[in-house]
Amino acid sequence: MRLIIKRKDLEKILKLAEDSDIEVCGFLLGKNSDDADVETVRETANRLNSPVEFEIDPLEIAGVLDEAEKLGLEIVGVFHSHLCCPPVPSGKDLRGMKLWRNVWLIVTPSGDFRAWVVKEEKLEEVKIEVTP
Ligand SMILES: [Zn+2]
Secondary structure (H helix, E strand, C coil), X not given: CEEEEEHHHHHHHHHHXXXXXCCCEEEEEEEECCCEEEEEEEEXXXXXXXXXXXXXXXXXXXXXXXXXXXXXXXXXXXXXXXCCCCCCCCHXXXXXXXXXXXXXXEECCCCCEEEEEEECXXXXXXXXXXXX
């Protein structure tokens, strides 16, 4: 499986991360086949306002789910940023990944990005394909 994302969407997420003093977060909307094919991205608020963790309000998640449905899309992934460590899932991220079993894209303010998924309780890196 791969994460397929347009350059402008990835750049948007990287810019959000670069401009923020707290972890930024949101959803990748698109179509799930063998790959997670991202059509568009939606930023959400980090209700913890924290530089070391994030949490998204369930009401905001419901709003994004509604919007995705109207667009004929689904949530194919979650993105967030790490301010002071590499783009590798934290212990808390891993717990979240067991609830949201889709691709997790993690970025840093310096422009690093990697994607991950939990499969059969094991963390796996997902190859990212950036399209024009
Ligand atoms: Zn994290």
